[in-house]
Amino acid sequence: MRRNFEDVLAGDELTVLVKGPLTTAHLMRWSAATENWHKIHYDLPFATGHDKLPGLLINGSLKQQFVAQFLKDWAGPDGWAWKIAFQFRAMNLAGERLELWARVTRLERAEAFGLVHLELGVRNGEGKESTPGSAVVALPYRDGPAVPYPFVPPVLPSAEAAGA
């Protein structure tokens, strides 16, 4: 469903996207889909014995796919998830359930569409944050056309916004 810029307020929280619990089979499926054979995602003796990890790790590459999906779906068919930034700060282990969350921090009007600035993250079932980040999503104005596709970055008055 189309989401318009006017429908969004600073402070709004996005509906959480839940992924998992993520089993070793989920991790193997992702490793196979990307032909990435890093053992810390499927070889428990290697992960715990050689690399001294507490268990098999959920791939950071998989977590960022979830972040991208979360923002893409929220942007809706006429919006565009333009910028996504995140830091891998903590591990998530096989068996954990991940919750993708985001909150609107700031709204900014460009000429042809609006920009929604968000803070976001990935927390596990115990509420521990692992992947804090931020994003900028372009949304159409209520009476305006869809955000251009392919996306063309707006010319903004503030240099701060351009670098956000």
Added chain:
Amino acid sequence: MALLTDDVRSYIGRTSEPWFACDAIEAGAVRRYAQAIMDPDPAYAGEGRDRFGGPVAPPLYPAFMFRLPFGSPDYLTENAENPDFDGLATSVSSGLPELPLPGLALLNGGAEIELFRYARHGERVLQKSRYADITERQSKAGPMLLVIVETTYETEAGEVLLKVRKTLIRR
């Protein structure tokens, strides 16, 4: 400045040759990828509104489609009896020359991504990478290097799909 030697610093600004992924965007590969990330978006099958000009791949797909082409050495067999082999083939990561940092662990610190459009099924994708910056920081575990790699993913026609500015931690 224990780690950031003049030699390492000389890599800042170095670029890779533009480099095509060995396979074009394939429907089956997109399906497996979309199922693995559990994103049932009908756009990946070309269903629904045709805003994108046909079936597309998930947003970050171009950054994960660079694989070993036919004729590559089989590093799994080569390392079958190497107890320290972690399963990674770092040479397929960016096409950039390896930094002279033997023995230092590599951690993925995060990324800043800018998205412009999706790759369509059948399109070929190339990447160009650059060492944008290398700085040294002190951490609780000792000195570490923050290596910033910028990569642009484009179509054969030169249309930019996405740009990724990745932070690699070496320590």
